[in-house]
Amino acid sequence: MGQRIPDLLQLPRLPTVSIEPEIVSRRVTLYTHRMETSKEKSILRGILFLYRQYFKTESMRFKCILLKKKICAAASGEIILQGNMISRIRHCLFHTTVERLKKTPAEQRWLSRQLSDPYVKSARQQNYRCRSAFKLLEIDDKHNILRPGISVIDCGAAPGAWSQVAVDRVNATGYDRDAPVGFVVGVDLLHILPLEGALFLPNSNLLEPAVQARIQESLPMGEAQVILSDMAPNASGIRQLDQQQMTELSFCVLELARRVLSPGGTLLCKFWDGTNSRLIQSQLIKVFREVKMLKPAASRKESSELYYIAKYYRKS
Template sequence: MWAAAQGLNASVFLNFLHFFQGVLQDCVLSLELKIATKQLSLKQEGKPINIICPHVIERHLIQLKPLWTHFCCQCLVSKCLHTTMGFLKKTGTEHWWLERHLKDPFVKATKRQHYRCRSAFKLLEIDDKLRILRPGLSVLDCGAAPGAWSQVAVERVNALGTDPAVPTGFVLGVDLLRISPLEGAVFLSEADIADPGTLRTIQSLLPAEKVDVILSDMAPNATGIKELDHQKLINLCLGLLNLSQSILKPKGTMLCKFWDGHESRLLQNRLKEQFQDVRTIKPQASRKDSAESYYLARLYKGK
């Protein structure tokens, strides 16, 4: 059967075919009824009716039925093929993503070192090079879910106090999503960082109401429209920058993710107004085809 040769499910194809044939027949019968009604109306009005002579109309309808049936079948087949190809394309994309994911050395390392996701290695790389996390520091992790950056922060600031020879730090994670508990960190789940109530809660949880480091791997819900998503993320970062005036200690540090776009320079300039040192970083753990980078702002000028 042709449908089977094209990889289509024969049963589904026949069901659709029968459905459309029934619809076509109903349309033809409806047309015949309308013609008969119009013919009767013309007859009652004493007007000529030879222009819609029943036997002529009937003959043409009989000839049209197989033609329209064939046309509907062709449309149906075309639609089925389009759907099938779309499905195959999607499956191919998913297969490519899965294959890349499984071959990713950072994914393998994530499992081996028991981090919650591969993003942990972005922060590890940045901290290894620039030492932004040190024992005894207090850290606010914004957009913390699923908690990988908080895992790194707990280790680096000695939040568990595992090393008695150095100061013990503090890690607070905040996210709109629920975050699974992590030993050594305090999580504020299902909380909007932009909500004034959240700020008050954060300050009440911090040992000294302020932090040494603000980390942000936040990202908005993507729309697929590059510029719109870029603008939304920049706005999140700007909001966090405003928040830092209330909770970041003098000479503190802020690390925030952004996506490349025309507003990136605006965020960079705003950071330079409030920090003495601002640099752009793209860790190796960030995929090469990703638009993400990070601004690292150090030595906060605030009081």
């Protein structure tokens, strides 16, 4: 090759990999232009691809391990990649890609459902971050809970579809100059991409009092008129455990409502139908004048998810 490739990447040898693929990606971007030939650039991309596969799944660590060691040795400058090794790398990359494209039966069912889902297609066409936006759109069209000028909390906001709807309907960006400007704050354990008109608190656990305090501090006048919750725990497959975790999240949202919801405010909360659903309803009835159970059309029929919409909060 005429050059040891790629010394500047400083990639560690397998199996003691500690470098993140994002770091590798940045280094590839920085140093690819220094490579003199297209073959050298191809090797760089190959190294990056294999490292990404290594981090994606445990099983990939055992695929073509000898070739990976040679690639990493080359990256450390110990050997020089020759033409026959380039062809073997390309062969490995092809089969690695094919291996990654194989789907389990559950993945195939999910993919088939996604491809045939009209809400998924509509979300893509209307630039919503996910199909759940249509659940909130439908509920708001029927119950008119979002209006310009109000403050809204979006619990479990990631990836941000409900916040998109809320920002638009409360005029949080000030797009409609003739209407009052609202405010939207979203919170989630996960990272959330920024959204104009919304304040996000990513990587935040709503169960922590400190996070609830931050939400209250961010609100105008320290109060919200609407609390939205599309939160759900990661399903374990153990029904009773999942129900208990969902109930805890629902009670957490109710506790937040007691703290920041203004008198007459509205709470929209997701829950899973089961033994604890009536318990949640009984607690809502104590502090809201009107409580209804909803199943939006955009919610999949096979899903056990339901929503409580609680109106006219009575602040004690």
